[in-house]
Amino acid sequence: xxxxxxxxxxxxxxxxxxxxxxxxxxxxxxxxxxxxxxxxxxxxxxxxxxxxxxxxxxxxxxxxxxxxxxxxxxxxxxxxxxxxxxxxxxxxxxxxxxxxxxxxxxxxxxxxxxxxxxxxxxxxxxxxxxxxxxxxxxxxxxxxxxxxxxxxxxxxxxxxxxxxxxxxxxxxxxxxxxxxxxxxxxxxxxxxxxxxxxxxxxxxxxxxxxxxxxxxxxxxxxxxxxxxxxxxxxxxxxxxxxxxxxxxxxxxxxxxxxxxxxxxxxxxxxxxxxxxxxxxxxxxx
Amino acid sequence: xxxxxxxxxxxxxxxxxxxxxxxxxxxxxxxxxxxxxxxxxxxxxxxxxxxxxxxxxxxxxxxxxxxxxxxxxxxxxxxxxxxxxxxxxxxxxxxxxxxxxxxxxxxxxxxxxxxxxxxxxxxxxxxxxxxxxxxxxxxxxxxxxxxxxxxxxxxxxxxxxxxxxxxxxxxxxxxxxxxxxxxxxxxxxxxxxxxxxxxxxxxxxxxxxxxxxxxxxxxxxxxxxxxxxxxxxxxxxxxxxxxxxxxxxxxxxxxxxxxxxxxxxxxxxxxxxxxxxxxxxxxxxxxxxxxxxxxxxxxxxxxxxxxxxxxxxxxxxxxxxxxxxxxxxxxxxxxxxxxxxxxxxxxxxxxxxxxxx
Numbered sequence: 210x211x212x213x214x215x216x217x218x219x220x221x222x223x224x225x226x227x228x229x230x231x232x233x234x235x236x237x238x239x240x241x242x243x244x245x246x247x248x249x250x251x252x253x254x255x256x257x258x259x260x261x262x263x264x265x266x267x268x269x270x271x272x273x274x275x276x277x278x279x280x281x282x283x284x285x286x287x288x289x290x291x292x293x294x295x296x297x298x299x300x301x302x303x304x305x306x307x308x309x310x311x312x313x314x315x316x317x318x319x320x321x322x323x324x325x326x327x328x329x330x331x332x333x334x335x336x337x338x339x340x341x342x343x344x345x346x347x348x349x350x351x352x353x354x355x356x357x358x359x360x361x362x363x364x365x366x367x368x369x370x371x372x373x374x375x376x377x378x379x380x381x382x383x384x385x386x387x388x389x390x391x392x393x394x395x396x397x398x399x400x401x402x403x404x405x406x407x408x409x410x411x412x413x414x415x416x417x418x419x420x421x422x423x424x425x426x427x428x429x430x431x432x433x434x435x436x437x438x439x440x441x442x443x444x445x446x447x448x449x450x451x452x453x454x455x456x457x458x459x460x461x462x463x464x465x466x467x468x469x470x471x472x473x474x475x476x477x478x479x480x481x482x483x484x485x486x487x488x489x490x491x492x493x494x
Numbered sequence: 495x496x497x498x499x500x501x502x503x504x505x506x507x508x509x510x511x512x513x514x515x516x517x518x519x520x521x522x523x524x525x526x527x528x529x530x531x532x533x534x535x536x537x538x539x540x541x542x543x544x545x546x547x548x549x550x551x552x553x554x555x556x557x558x559x560x561x562x563x564x565x566x567x568x569x570x571x572x573x574x575x576x577x578x579x580x581x582x583x584x585x586x587x588x589x590x591x592x593x594x595x596x597x598x599x600x601x602x603x604x605x606x607x608x609x610x611x612x613x614x615x616x617x618x619x620x621x622x623x624x625x626x627x628x629x630x631x632x633x634x635x636x637x638x639x640x641x642x643x644x645x646x647x648x649x650x651x652x653x654x655x656x657x658x659x660x661x662x663x664x665x666x667x668x669x670x671x672x673x674x675x676x677x678x679x680x681x682x683x684x685x686x687x688x689x690x691x692x693x694x695x696x697x698x699x700x701x702x703x704x705x706x707x708x709x710x711x712x713x714x715x716x717x718x719x720x721x722x723x724x725x726x727x728x729x730x731x732x733x734x735x736x737x738x739x740x741x742x743x744x745x746x747x748x749x750x751x752x753x754x755x756x757x758x759x760x761x762x763x764x765x766x767x768x769x770x771x772x773x774x775x776x777x778x779x780x781x782x783x784x785x786x787x788x789x790x791x792x793x794x795x796x797x798x799x800x801x802x803x804x805x806x807x808x809x810x811x812x813x814x815x816x817x818x819x820x821x822x823x824x825x826x827x828x829x830x831x832x833x834x835x836x837x838x839x840x841x842x843x844x845x846x847x848x849x850x851x
Contacts, residue, residue: 309562312564312783440615
């Protein structure tokens with residue numbers, strides 16, 4: 210029972226980090242970024258390179274991968290998605306076209322990683338000491354990853370809640386025209402929130418690379434889980450994606466202990482139930 | 495609902511008949527192709543037909559209504575498994591129809607859950623669909639039947655080719671007919687303006703679900719025709735992501751606004767694939783990604799749209815018009831790049847609505 214409580218929380222912390230990033234992107238920019246998981250994969254590989262070639266402890270390489278992917282995200286937003294925002298007449302059209310553009314990104318990033326790193330899963334062992342909590346064994350790196358993940362989530366929450374910058378970002382998400390009227394530079398907000406969202410995915414990837422092996426196709430399933438979480442929690446709701454992330458973490462962990470092959474099916478059944486009961490999400494407006 | 499308006503036989507003129515002649519010639523050449531083509535070219539042609547039919551089926555629903563389905567591989571794989579299971583018991587044509595029926599029923603269920611809702615739900619739901627069926631089938635095979643592979647009966651190469659050809663032609667024909675029915679018109683209306691369609695009394699949910707189910711049924715049919723090409727299948731082969739994404743990309747590259755768009759796109763992508771496969775598959779996939787982004791950004795009407803535009807310009811202004819447009823395009827592109835690369839967020843020359851939606 211206690212192992213489910215802790216194991217689920219470990220998964221939940223990472224899931225909610227990924228989902229919060231996706232939610233930030235979709236909430237502010239209305240861009241459904243299917244390539245979200247690929248940025249996670251890039252973050253994982255960055256940490257892997259830092260550890261194996263430059264001997265940087267994963268915890269210290271977190272800012273490195275975060276900053277690199279943040280800048281990459283901003284670059285992609287400026288080059289691709291900013292243009293789409295101005296080309297599309299309605300928000301449905303923007304969703305349709307950005308979905309396709311991010312699919313192109315999936316192809317590019319996945320296969321570039323495949324070309325560079327190969328299909329063999331790569332990993333490193335760091336802090337694999339066993340930790341005994343209430344009689345159950347956990348690896349130290351899992352605990353570190355979960356705690357770091359939670360600290361990052363709290364940091365982002367405080368940033369969005371209490372800084373002028375976060376206020377501007379939330380204003381842009383809620384009412385773009387109004388935000389523009391009060392002097393917020395919407396383009397800059399879009400670029401920054403896209404970068405921040407992608408950066409959160411990369412941080413989650415770095416944390417995951419401490420525990421699991423990284424491979425070029427690891428991102429897709431995380432993207433899907435994150436999508437289910439933001440639908441569950443409500444699109445645009447930060448709190449929703451955090452709570453949803455933990456709920457999904459527990460569900461996923463319980464399924465993993467029962468039958469690992471059915472994990473995807475359970476996520477799906479959950480999505481169907483949400484769509485039938487409350488498609489707006491539990492924290493949605 | 496099925497009210498097909500046949501053309502008035504009295505009004506058919508010789509020019510109408512002449513228009514059909516090229517198609518008849520192409521069909522005849524395709525039918526007798528196995529007699530003079532080698533195995534390599536035959537298998538390439540088979541792939542071409544398969545993907546044209548898949549892209550066309552995808553286009554029939556998603557291209558017209560703009561509800562992007564990313565789960566074609568799910569129906570492809572289901573159909574392959576139906577063939578593997580029933581192939582030895584029932585005759586091949588019956589198995590093909592059975593596979594189509596099965597896909598129809600499953601798609602109907604999916605449509606009922608997701609298509610009542612607007613927005614991203616449908617895309618999200620179909621996004622993981624192939625992966626779901628992959629996992630479910632794998633789970634079933636490993637824990638219940640304890641099999642790893644399933645064999646598909648043997649069929650000589652030219653028979654597989656003919657079955658794919660007949661399947662593809664049937665699908666093209668059916669799509670041409672269905673476009674004229676109430677269903678086809680309703681789907682087109684939904685694509686243009688769903689709210690207006692609903693106000694006019696079109697049962698939007700019904701037609702969306704039905705359209706999606708029929709499109710999936712076509713995918714299942716063509717996959718079943720193609721199935722004997724695989725000596726054996728396992729979940730990873732049957733539910734490969736290739737079959738999910740490529741039909742969508744082909745249809746969009748070709749141009750979703752045109753009937754011949756998906757086929758044009760399929761031909762382009764397959765030929766590109768054949769050429770680049772000798773270098774590296776990864777490079778092909780990266781290039782495919784760049785193409786997709788390029789289409790979305792710069793040519794929303796696809797290849798067919800560009801051809802159409804060029805034809806109109808040539809008709810009106812001759813070759814000089816084309817050269818003029820290309821010059822304008824290049825200078826405009828340089829201007830735009832200057833604008834995009836300027837990071838300060840000012841954008842005087844980009845046309846568009848005042849505020850982003």
